[in-house]
Amino acid sequence: MVQTRPIIVIVGGGAGGLELATDLGHRLGRKGRAQVILVDRNRNHMWKPLLHEVACGSLDTSLDGVSYSAHAMRHGYEFKLGEMCGLDQAEQTITLAPLCDDDGNALLPARTIRYDRLVLAFGSVSNDFGTPGVRDNCYLLDSLEEAELFQRNLINQLTQLDQRGDDAELRVAVVGAGATGVEFCAELHHVMAQAQNYGLTQRQHHALKIILIEAGPRAVPALAARISTSVEKRLAKLGIDVRTQTAVASVEPDGLLLASGEKIIADMMIWSAGVKVSDFVRELGNFELTPSNQINVKASLQSTRDDNIFVIGDAAAYITPEGVRVPPRAQSAHQMASTASKNIRASLRGRSMTPFVYRDYGSLVNLSRFSTVGSLMGNLSKHSWFVEGQIARLMYVSLYRMHQVAIHGYAKTAALWLGERLMRMIRPKMKLH
Numbered sequence: 001m002v003q004t005r006p007i008i009v010i011v012g013g014g015a016g017g018l019e020l021a022t023d024l025g026h027r028l029g030r031k032g033r034a035q036v037i038l039v040d041r042n043r044n045h046m047w048k049p050l051l052h053e054v055a056c057g058s059l060d061t062s063l064d065g066v067s068y069s070a071h072a073m074r075h076g077y078e079f080k081l082g083e084m085c086g087l088d089q090a091e092q093t094i095t096l097a098p099l100c101d102d103d104g105n106a107l108l109p110a111r112t113i114r115y116d117r118l119v120l121a122f123g124s125v126s127n128d129f130g131t132p133g134v135r136d137n138c139y140l141l142d143s144l145e146e147a148e149l150f151q152r153n154l155i156n157q158l159t160q161l162d163q164r165g166d167d168a169e170l171r172v173a174v175v176g177a178g179a180t181g182v183e184f185c186a187e188l189h190h191v192m193a194q195a196q197n198y199g200l201t202q203r204q205h206h207a208l209k210i211i212l213i214e215a216g217p218r219a220v221p222a223l224a225a226r227i228s229t230s231v232e233k234r235l236a237k238l239g240i241d242v243r244t245q246t247a248v249a250s251v252e253p254d255g256l257l258l259a260s261g262e263k264i265i266a267d268m269m270i271w272s273a274g275v276k277v278s279d280f281v282r283e284l285g286n287f288e289l290t291p292s293n294q295i296n297v298k299a300s301l302q303s304t305r306d307d308n309i310f311v312i313g314d315a316a317a318y319i320t321p322e323g324v325r326v327p328p329r330a331q332s333a334h335q336m337a338s339t340a341s342k343n344i345r346a347s348l349r350g351r352s353m354t355p356f357v358y359r360d361y362g363s364l365v366n367l368s369r370f371s372t373v374g375s376l377m378g379n380l381s382k383h384s385w386f387v388e389g390q391i392a393r394l395m396y397v398s399l400y401r402m403h404q405v406a407i408h409g410y411a412k413t414a415a416l417w418l419g420e421r422l423m424r425m426i427r428p429k430m431k432l433h
């Protein structure tokens, strides 16, 4: 009798999904114990916390991007390119939308894939909270394509700046002073100096006017007040105008209309005011959802209504026994991938599950080359430690290195690190095309 291998399908090859596919590929796929399939709508993986650096042109995507097909071949899983658009929980199948090329020509028809265990790891998207005009007029840092689109338009704007006269300014408005908005502003300020060095513009730093709008009472409102104070001071030093307790009513092609009636004119606008899971999940299946569309999961990371479906990363809503809601962060996705791997393997063998334990190793905000501030060990000790400078920067970078180790192993991560250092000697410090 032919024994069929169980099929594990992971939808979303991001911070959590790619780590999980790699681990299950090594443990089950390579040994023929299961068929592990990763589905993503993109051909290449880029670690999302690097997107603001891609948008500002300070990151080399050719070095940090990972081709799913090549990675799958080396790590014992299969990759299927496509966007999940449907789920049949009774039949245990998912549907992928028809695949088209850039001109809209059909490449592949809609496809169904059967699963024994399904992992939803499709992350989150920007939340516009229903604000009119956001989708049409703002850049969103949701994907590599959007980050690259901003980068190309930034280069175009900088190229035009000198033509527009000696008093011309490039006005950039960023909505949302969470870690993403703050890091983006600092990176943009840094890149302006590079643009001048490379002769893209003759204008000095002060020709770039960055305004950061936040509805809450302080920058990085989710973090401790001491971190906010430090961040606000540093942004002020860079000349970035931070406006807290300022609500945006709508976005128009040439600027932001505030709830107060004031209009902020801007050449480029970025929306980074919060995240939610894409609305398509509302129609997807039988799930318990939060108001931001996250799927409620049990401690095992199985969805509360279907034991064959696991959910990890930003898409999962889990409240710890201590009452802490696990935040949508790369470190949460990383930790969930590891627990999900154990529990998927346990469920296939009929063994008991390991409860997910969230460890908050701290939160760090990286202000480009200027500084890094944050807190360490939020959950491990009763008191978290305020850190800044080189130690904080080292900890910040180590989160990405941990991701690289999880998907490439130690040797290749070391080789990539060496490659980055060499490339820095050869290539310009910003992408100029």
Ligand SMILES: Cc1cc2nc3c(=O)[nH]c(=O)nc-3n(C[C@H](O)[C@H](O)[C@H](O)COP(=O)(O)OP(=O)(O)OC[C@H]3O[C@@H](n4cnc5c(N)ncnc54)[C@H](O)[C@@H]3O)c2cc1C
Binding pocket: 011, 012, 013, 014, 015, 016, 017, 039, 040, 041, 042, 047, 048, 049, 050, 051, 052, 082, 083, 084, 085, 121, 122, 123, 124, 141, 142, 179, 180, 312, 313, 314, 315, 328, 329, 330, 331, 332, 333, 364
């Ligand atoms: C600019 C920026 C900076 C950030 N900085 C930090 C930081 O410093 N520290 C930190 O901890 N977190 C940070 N975050 C948050 C962090 O990136 C996310 O919490 C993390 O990436 C979530 O991981 P995930 O696996 O759930 O989803 P993601 O990493 O977002 O991956 C989701 C994947 O699913 C795919 N996908 C989506 N929908 C479908 C579909 N229908 N079908 C097929 N594929 C699909 C996408 O293409 C993507 O590859 C930052 C986020 C941004 C945007």
